Amino acid sequence: MSERRVYSAAPITEAVLELRFADAVDLAEIEKASKKVAARYPSETRHQSKTAKIDLAAEAAEFTDLGISVRRSSVDESDIIVIGPKNFLVSRVAPYQNWEHFFGRISADWKDAKKVFGHRTIERVGLRYINRLDLPQVDNNVTFEDYLNVFVRLPDMYPVIGPYNLQLEMAVKNPDCMVTINSGVVDPVVPGRVSFLLDIDVAKTDKAPQKTDDLFELLQAMAVKKNEIFESLITDKTRALIDVR
């Protein structure tokens, strides 16, 4: 296991655990599970999801109801849980503390929900970390290759490029998962800096674990893998940038 680094100004804007179910949970169960976690997430909102197919030629639209999700959040809006008909999502927005804290929430929330749900076939386990790196500019330019090991490379005849967006998928081992990486330029948040996305989604769909102990073991391994990937995609210059507070 590689050494885990903890940064004082971790660039994680959102960490998300998502479980997707094979079959839909009904609203009564969602509400019951929501009540179970209410003490940790006092604020509640409900969301109705629909998909729409619009046929422009026929000037007709067809709507499909995806059901109601309950979103609960902590008073400071940093800790969020979304319980939907076919998914269970635990999220933490910045400031991110550490994996132990996040996993502690996942563990407690899933155990509470499971008491209501009973057995549900899990189709997909996803652990996603959205990072935003605020890179400094020099003379209105950012040499992003100094900070990132994943970026768009163009022939020398294009010395300066504009905003870009890239996505790549790859299979990894230990654990056997699919990894999706999104990177690119996002709206600048810090004056004088340019913000780059580094979004790492580690997911398992093939033989997703069904027992809670197996699920938690997988999540621990996914977290380690996510850290390895993140460290491989940044440079020491970035490490210095996010470890300064």
Next chain:
Amino acid sequence: MFVNFDHGLPLASVEELTPNRPENLDWKAVRERNQKSATQTQEQSLVGALGEIKSVDSQLFDTRALAKRMTSQIAMYLSQDFRDQLFSQIDALFDIDNWEPGDRLLEEASYRTFLRALLALNINMRPGLGLSDDGNLLAIWKLPNGRISMEFLKSDRVRWFVSSVAGKETDTAAGETSVVRLHVALAAYDVLDQIALG
């Protein structure tokens, strides 16, 4: 290879100044796609809160939640203490017991400017907060020898007012500038170090 941007300008200006930008690409769409929240990307869906007519209490709740969610975007640059105190002030400012009929809710663009000003000036001193008739956030810092107040407008604009006491004299100055030029505008007055140190 570089990505070229103008210094901290709003996005519309960035687009204008970015060279080699293919005309057939929608860069705003690229950035929006890049920065979708994880909770928004699982389905191609239309999601809306249930119930269309919201009570004042509900609107105030939404405002508090919005401010906190926006603050989370820069939370890695704030101390825990500053963030906690800021959230307490937000809760008090948008509390139903302090709300008068006809009061305007917080303008999202104003709060964005406020957050960017916190970072631009490295502010660590907690301000007193208020709201203008237009829904713009107002901040005031009381200093040993005077005070500074700011109104945060949309599009990174800031209206500021400084007063300082020297002996029996009180000097005042006021102006309007952008977030990125705020430190230049205020450099002549002995306030930046004070609000940065906290």
